[in-house]
Amino acid sequence: MKKVNAIGIDLAKSIFHIYGVDKHGNCLFKHKAKRHNLLEILARYESKTVFLESCGSSHYWAREINKIGHAVKLIAPQFVKPYLKSNKNDYLDAEAIAEAGTRGGMRFVSVKQPWHQDMQMFHRIRDRLIKNRTALCNEIRGFLLEYGIEVARGREKLVKELPAILDRDDGFLTPIANAEISELYEELKILNQRIEDSDKKIELQSNTNEDCVRIKKLRGIGPVVSTAIVAAAPNPSAFKNGRDFAAWMGLVPKQHSSGGKQNLLGISKRGDPYLRKQLIHGCRSTVYRSHEDGDAIQKWVNQLKQRRGSNKATVALANKNARMIWALLTKKEDFKFVA
Numbered sequence: 123m124k125k126v127n128a129i130g131i132d133l134a135k136s137i138f139h140i141y142g143v144d145k146h147g148n149c150l151f152k153h154k155a156k157r158h159n160l161l162e163i164l165a166r167y168e169s170k171t172v173f174l175e176s177c178g179s180s181h182y183w184a185r186e187i188n189k190i191g192h193a194v195k196l197i198a199p200q201f202v203k204p205y206l207k208s209n210k211n212d213y214l215d216a217e218a219i220a221e222a223g224t225r226g227g228m229r230f231v232s233v234k235q236p237w238h239q240d241m242q243m244f245h246r247i248r249d250r251l252i253k254n255r256t257a258l259c260n261e262i263r264g265f266l267l268e269y270g271i272e273v274a275r276g277r278e279k280l281v282k283e284l285p286a287i288l289d290r291d292d293g294f295l296t297p298i299a300n301a302e303i304s305e306l307y308e309e310l311k312i313l314n315q316r317i318e319d320s321d322k323k324i325e326l327q328s329n330t331n332e333d334c335v336r337i338k339k340l341r342g343i344g345p346v347v348s349t350a351i352v353a354a355a356p357n358p359s360a361f362k363n364g365r366d367f368a369a370w371m372g373l374v375p376k377q378h379s380s381g382g383k384q385n386l387l388g389i390s391k392r393g394d395p396y397l398r399k400q401l402i403h404g405c406r407s408t409v410y411r412s413h414e415d416g417d418a419i420q421k422w423v424n425q426l427k428q429r430r431g432s433n434k435a436t437v438a439l440a441n442k443n444a445r446m447i448w449a450l451l452t453k454k455e456d457f458k459f460v461a
Contacts, residue, residue, distance in 0.1 A: 126150055129164070129172045129192075130220025132212050133180055140164070141216035147224065152213055165190050173223030175202050175215075176231040184233040196231035197222050232357035241327060241353035245346075248320040249396060255313045262306050269294050281310065324349050337447050339457045341419065342404035342439065351447060354397050359452045364445030371398050373441040389437060398440075405439040406432075 125144060132139040138160050140153040155163050160183075164172070169191040174180050176196040184194040197219060205218040205225075222228060234242075259277050262284070266273060271287060271294055273280050284307050288300055295303070328334040328345035333352045337343050361367040368374055372393045375386035391398070409432055412423040419442075427435040450457060 126167055126170055128220050128224050129167070129170055130216045130218070130223060131160075131172060131174050131183075132216040132219060133174060133177060133183060134212070137212075139212040139216045141213060141220050142167070143217075143220050143224070147221060149217070152216075154212075161186060161190055164192060167192075169193070171195060171223070173197060173219050175199055175219050181234045181239060185235070188233070194233065195223055196233060197228065198231055201229065230360070232355065232360050234353070234356050238353045238356045241324075241349050244320060244324055244327070245350055245353070245396065248317060248324070248346075251313055251317050251320065255310065255317065258306060258310055258313065262303060262310070265299065265303055265306075269296075269299060271295070281314070284310075321345075333451055336450050336454075336456055340443055340446060340450075342401075342406075342408040342443060343447075344404060347400045347404045350397055350400050352451075354394055355451075358448050361448060364448040367448035368441050368444035371401065371440075371444050373398065373401075373437065373444055401443065402436055402440045405443060406436045409436045409439060 126142045127145040128143055130141045130143070132141075136157050138155045138157070140151075140155060140160075140163065141149065142151045144150055153163055164187060170193070172187050172192045172194045174184060174187075174194060174196050176198050180196055184196060187194045202215075202218050202222045205221045206214060207218070208214065255277070259280055262280065263273055266287065273283050273287075284303075287295070288304055288307065325345040328338065328349045331349070331352060334345070334348040337351065338345070338348045355361075355367070355370075358367060361370065365374065369390070370393050372391040372395075373389055376388060376390040378385045378387060409423055409427060412420045412427065419439075423435055423439055426438055430438075446457065449455075
């Protein structure tokens with residue numbers, strides 16, 4: 123009997139499709155499993171490498187399959203798609219996952235533990251609340267303009283001026299408009315409080331995690347950025363070097379080279395947009411506050427800002443920070459400032 127070399131699983135909500143291959147990639151078995159007996163079917167086989175597509179619930183199943191002795195590797199969906207043959211169905215998806223996983227040079231996604239998922243949940247909820255708050259502020263401004271009332275730009279100014287606007291008795295707002303905008307104002311206060319609570323939770327986690335404390339010593343890295351990076355990259359040693367880590371965040375130039383001639387474009391913007399956005403926002407505050415008489419990094423930032431402008435200096439600092447973060451997390455060392 124041929125020996126099973128690898129197993130590919132197409133995950134779903136309740137029905138899973140399993141595809142086993144030998145060392146030549148030939149199919150040895152196919153199984154359809156329900157949620158409750160997936161682990162029972164996998165336990166029949168000796169410890170093998172199991173490949174899953176990185177998707178909803180994949181990190182949970184990776185941890186569970188690891189417990190029964192299999193080595194689990196997650197593959198990003200964009201790396202599985204090229205191996206899908208002919209039409210699409212569940213067994214062909216499982217076959218594509220198995221084939222992609224056995225290819226040399228394939229890149230895999232690190233399996234997240236519950237703490238990493240908790241932190242990412244904090245960030246997703248906080249990001250949604252901020253988007254809702256921005257939309258609500260814009261909605262209130264739009265309603266007020268319809269009644270001839272203009273409010274200065276900025277959320278803080280809107281929150282500061284709204285009580286006085288609602289108390290005005292000059293007839294600009296009708297009773298119905300006043301009542302509706304008052305309800306929107308109460309909703310805005312609730313959103314502000316929820317975002318503050320999220321910030322406190324994230325800050326608490328950043329103060330208790332060793333890796334977060336370590337990378338927060340870098341300029342432009344605070345509780346939000348540190349927890350987002352540590353949660354998104356639970357195993358930074360999976361990257362060969364700091365440049366690969368920065369490339370994973372989309373902070374290196376995109377290439378369009380041919381004929382031996384190198385042509386570099388703007389940053390690739392690959393990877394997690396939220397992670398890249400938070401890192402760049404943090405670096406922007408550092409660039410705006412850089413001084414000529416600071417340490418080596420501040421001098422470098424200031425010189426770059428004068429030559430290339432603030433925006434390019436910000437992205438360059440984000441790239442440098444990403445490389446330093448990789449070094450600090452892999453070597454477990456603290457950052458040392460150089461004058």
